[in-house]
Amino acid sequence: MERALTLLKLPEVPRSECEPLVVVVLGPTASGKTALALAIARRFCGEIVNCDSVAMYREFQIGTAKPSAAECAEVPHHLLDCVDPLADVSAGEYARQARLVLREIALRENVLRESGQRRHLPIVSGGTGLYLRALLEGLFPGPQRSEELRKKLRGRAEQHGTERLHRILQRLDASAANRIHANDVPKVIRAIEVCLATRRPSRRTMTELWQQGRESLQGFRILRLGLNPEREVLYARINQRAAMMFDRGLIAETERLLAKYGEQARPLASLGYKQVMQFLRGELDRGSALAAAQQAHRNYAKRQMTWFRKEPDVHWLAGLGDDPAIQAEGIAAVEQEI
RNA sequence: GCACAGGUGGGUGAGUGGUUAAAGCCAACAGACUGUAAAUCUGUCCCUCUCAGGAGGUACGGAGGUUCGAAUCCUCCCCUGUGCA
Numbered sequence: 001m002e003r004a005l006t007l008l009k010l011p012e013v014p015r016s017e018c019e020p021l022v023v024v025v026l027g028p029t030a031s032g033k034t035a036l037a038l039a040i041a042r043r044f045c046g047e048i049v050n051c052d053s054v055a056m057y058r059e060f061q062i063g064t065a066k067p068s069a070a071e072c073a074e075v076p077h078h079l080l081d082c083v084d085p086l087a088d089v090s091a092g093e094y095a096r097q098a099r100l101v102l103r104e105i106a107l108r109e110n111v112l113r114e115s116g117q118r119r120h121l122p123i124v125s126g127g128t129g130l131y132l133r134a135l136l137e138g139l140f141p142g143p144q145r146s147e148e149l150r151k152k153l154r155g156r157a158e159q160h161g162t163e164r165l166h167r168i169l170q171r172l173d174a175s176a177a178n179r180i181h182a183n184d185v186p187k188v189i190r191a192i193e194v195c196l197a198t199r200r201p202s203r204r205t206m207t208e209l210w211q212q213g214r215e216s217l218q219g220f221r222i223l224r225l226g227l228n229p230e231r232e233v234l235y236a237r238i239n240q241r242a243a244m245m246f247d248r249g250l251i252a253e254t255e256r257l258l259a260k261y262g263e264q265a266r267p268l269a270s271l272g273y274k275q276v277m278q279f280l281r282g283e284l285d286r287g288s289a290l291a292a293a294q295q296a297h298r299n300y301a302k303r304q305m306t307w308f309r310k311e312p313d314v315h316w317l318a319g320l321g322d323d324p325a326i327q328a329e330g331i332a333a334v335e336q337e338i
Numbered sequence: 339g340c341a342c343a344g345g346u347g348g349g350u351g352a353g354u355g356g357u358u359a360a361a362g363c364c365a366a367c368a369g370a371c372u373g374u375a376a377a378u379c380u381g382u383c384c385c386u387c388u389c390a391g392g393a394g395g396u397a398c399g400g401a402g403g404u405u406c407g408a409a410u411c412c413u414c415c416c417c418u419g420u421g422c423a
Contacts, residue, residue, distance in 0.1 A: 020352075040391040054376050092402075130375050140372050150374090179370090182377040194373095210372065271376040295365085300376055303348085306369060 020106045021337055022220045023331075024051075025125040025321070026132060026308055027227030028301035029271075030238045032321025034067050037125035038225065039327040040334055041075040044121040047105050049098055050080040051126025051135065054270045056094070057085050059257060062250045065273035073231075085265040092144060095134035098124070099217060106219070121334075122208065122220075129307035136222065138214035142206065143197040145190070153189045163224065168192055173205035223337045225330050226314040227321050235298050237320065242272065242294045246286070251276050271296050 016314045021045070025037045030203040037048050048067075050056065058081050066081060083089055107124045126132065132321040156164045166182035180187045194206040231239070254276040257268060268277055272293045279289035308314070315333050319326040 052376080053374090088374065090373040092374075095373085128375065130371075130373085130377095133372075136370085142373070145373055181370085184371085186374070186378050190373075206372085214372065265375070267376085269374095269377085274376085282345055296376080299365095302367085304376090307371075307375095311370095 004236065019219060019221045021121065021334075022102060022222055023123045023334055024060070024132065024224045024276075025123060025227070026051075026224060026311065026314070027127065027210060028234060028304040028308075029127055029297055029320070030065075030241050030301065031227035031229055031234060032323070032326075033125050033227060034065070034071075034126065034321070036225065036317075036321030036327055036330050037123045038067065038071060038075060039092060039321075040123055040331060042332060043331050044338070046121035046123045047076040047078065048080075049078045049101055049105075049122055049124045049183075050127055051094075051098070051124050052133050053089060053094070053131055054081055054267050055126070056079075056083045056089055057267045058083060058172040059085060059260075060253075060267050060273070062245050062253045063247055063270070063276075064267075065245070078263060084294055085267055086263045088266065090145065091130050091134040092139055094131045098131075098135045100218070102220065114280070121338075125210075127304050128305060132218075132311075135217060137216045140206075140210050140214050141212055142209050144192045146193055146197055149193050150189055153192060157189075159187055164186070165192070167190070169195075172196070173207050175207040176205065184207070222313075223313040223334060223338065224311060225333060226311070226316045228316045228318055229320045230318075233320065234301060237300060239294045239298045242292060242297055245272055246290050246293075251279065251286075255280065271300060 013290070016087050021160065023040060025040070027033050027049045037046075037151065040046055041048055043096055052064065054060060055066055057064075057182070058064075060096060061081075067075075067077065072080070079097055101125075102122050105120050113307065116263065124132070124135065132147050137144045153165065162185055164184050165188050166177060166180075169180070170177040172192060176191045176195075177188075180191060182188065191206045194209065195204075198204045198209065214261055250272060254268070254273050257265065257273075258280065261268075263277075275289045275293040278292070284292060297318055317326050317329055321330075
């Protein structure tokens with residue numbers, strides 16, 4: 001650790017010599033992130049760190065398109081299939097855990113390298129933009145969510161309308177109110193929550209906390225590989241994959257999960273599961289549920305693309321991650337950085 | 339063949355003489371996002387021009403007609419659904 005710090009200060013030593021690399025595989029759903037991440041992991045003896053919010057939940061398998069048991073046995077996976085379906089995860093919690101995992105991998109790498117063994121390359125793979133940003137850039141130093149306060153605020157929104165809630169924020173933090181649309185209730189609530197829950201020596205607004213900046217991930221060089229297939233190809237792939245999920249037992253899985261955990265399990269409200277729930281409630285027939293699931297996935301992919309377009313320094317790959325040519329391109333990009 | 343119902347912008351679906359380029363919803367496209375994010379929200383969405391406030395053109399199955407004015411009323415034609423033959 002000491003040595004690493006002194007090395008950092010010497011300008012003639014290339015950064016690559018002192019800071020371990022973390023590869024980030026990002027892209028919309030069904031673009032083949034898992035396949036690409038696995039290909040890179042095999043080539044460089046990597047370990048995969050999941051960055052998909054729903055894939056963190058245990059027992060949600062088919063609808064989340066998790067890697068197979070064989071793939072998990074072959075390549076170490078982290079933050080996958082690890083959270084109780086009734087628990088709540090959050091971007092902050094994810095970032096904390098993911099950073100811990102990255103540090104562990106880096107430490108292990110040092111030990112292994114000194115003993116002349118294989119290297120371990122951390123590969124963050126996932127489509128949850130906020131989680132990725134929380135991991136890489138950090139969050140502002142705000143309070144965690146407070147369920148009681150939220151319940152109260154949500155109730156007030158239902159009673160008096162969203163405008164009223166927005167006016168409260170206007171009074172607490174005009175700048176934040178300006179940035180957040182009145183209709184965006186969850187964000188308005190979070191901002192109010194931050195203002196109210198932060199009563200240090202003096203109360204701070206969310207805007208003030210923002211200005212303190214965020215703690216970005218330190219000690220790693222980051223290589224971002226972005227999957228960007230053609231829109232039509234992606235959408236076709238999404239449709240096909242959703243149909244496959246239905247064929248492979250998504251409905252049975254959802255029924256089982258529903259029986260075991262009840263409707264309040266949050267991931268039951270996510271893509272695919274949500275539509276199957278509608279089917280189980282008799283609101284949709286199977287065909288309509290599938291069509292709705294496909295639609296929801298397409299819409300989600302689009303939102304992911306607008307998020308990732310903003311991501312800095314992405315090495316874009318114009319294709320699907322299952323494509324060997326794309327994998328080769330990705331591997332070549334990693335090779336250059338290593 | 340007769341009877342009824344209906345044909346509206348990419349889809350669905352309001353509108354039944356002017357304030358309607360035509361509600362709402364969906365799709366599509368673009369965007370936002372700092373602890374529920376696979377969530378939530380915003381904008382654009384007939385064409386052309388614009389000093390960006392607007393200007394012009396085309397549009398509610400087709401062709402005519404009534405009217406100062408028609409998606410809306412009338413006539414004929416075409417098509418679709420349902421019922422009776």
